[in-house]
Amino acid sequence: KAQGFKANVEYSQGCNAIAAGTQGQRAWTDFNPNFDIAESILNSSFDWNGYRAPHIVATENDSKNGIGMLAAMLITGLPQLFADIRTNWTPASVKKATGKDVSKLAPQGFIDKRNSGAxxxxxAVNIASxxxxxxxxxxxxxxxxxxxxAAAQKKLMESAMKATTYMAAALEYFPGDGLSSHYRTPGGVPMTAYRYNVIGDTLTFSVVEGETVELPVSVADHIGDVTDKTWPESYWVPRGMSSFEYMSKIGPNHDGxxxxxxxxxLITFNSMLRIPIDMHNVPADDIFRPTYWDRCGGNDYLACSRLGPLYR
Known part of the structure; x- marks a missing residue:
């Protein structure tokens, strides 16, 4: 009453949503500060109150990525990383741009996963450590x-904050200003990339396993300079395929x-929901699906279409 309005408690608590998205550029950020601080903290496993369950917030209201992040978080119990599939770099392109040879580090190239500020x-760390x-x-x-x-939680929070710098927003992207979280994911982190796509009335799923690489500092700095050095960066190599093949087949320019x-x-999870897998690099011996798939010749699309969606 003193403030002249009545608070909408349900609205202020997010309407009990299990995932969310941010409008982002340009509808919001042309006129207001960006959402990067809030988005980066919400997606993390901690905030100013300490360690907690991560929230799911998808950049630019990318609902298909948000659904994937929610599924992977529920499967692992761990925070998820929303990323732009920003650039495909090959050893040849790195050599041409920087004079450095990364052919032993990433012989088939790597993806610069650099989300727009959050x-x-x-x-920012390897949580396994x-x-x-x-x-x-x-x-x-x-x-x-x-x-x-509790000691591991404290170590994680302190290490992640130490490795993160909030930098002034890039004004060509965010005319309304703000701050963007910047860090460089260490190399050697096992990381699974995934993405839901919609083809007509069909929801499909892509999943590719890989690992981050730690580039020479001069190479990473150059990539940041020619892309955006205020944004978080993770350099990732897909297993058993070239970085170009991954970038070409994954769909839009976002992945989780x-x-x-x-x-x-994730393949088993989507089989349970009758969502076909359109791309993966998981060894066949590791995959579990119902025997119904055998009756369909192992064809995901045939099995899922005959069974029909689990939920409508």
Whole structure:
């Protein structure tokens, strides 16, 4: 009453939504500060109150990416990284631009995953290093280990914040100004990329496992200078395919990313929902699907279309 209005409590608490998106440029950021601080913190596993479950917020209201992030978060219990599939770099293009040879590091090239100013701060570090034996744990085991260890939570929060710098927004993208989270994901982090797409009335799913690489500083700095050095950056190599092949086949210029190799989990999850997989690089021996798929010759589209959607 003192403020002259009555608060809408349900609206202020997000209407109990399980995922959200931000409008972003240009409808919002031409006239207002960007949402990058809020988006990066909400997607992280902690805020000013301490360690907590991550929220799911998709950049630019990309609902298909938001759905994938929600599914992967529920499967792993870990924060998810929304990323722009910004640039495909090959050893030849790196050599031409910087004079450096990265052919041993990424012989088939790498993807510059650089979201426009916001990314979960957990990806500023390798979260597996937060607990003893973390590199040998499944994502689910790692999530539980951190969740039950106050010292690991403190280490994660302090390490992630130390590795992150909030930088003045790039005004050509954000005329309304603001701050963008910048960090560089360490190399050697197992990471699964995924994406939902809509083809006509059919929802499909892509999932590709890979690993981040740590580029020479001069190479990473050059890529930042010619792209946007205020944004979070993760350099990622897909397993068993070239970076160009991944960029060409994934669909739009956004993907979701999860710590760990969870491709098999996501394939089974989508099979349960009768959503066909349009691209993956998961070994056949790791994949579990109902035997009904065998009756359909292993054809995802045929099995899913005959069964029909689980939910309408």
């Amino acid at each position: 990314g979960a701060l957990d990806y 937060m607990v003893r034996g973390g590199r040998k744990m499944t994502p689910q085991e790692l999530s539980a280990a951190i969740r039950n260890n 990313n999860s710590y760990g190799l969870i491709g098999a989990d």
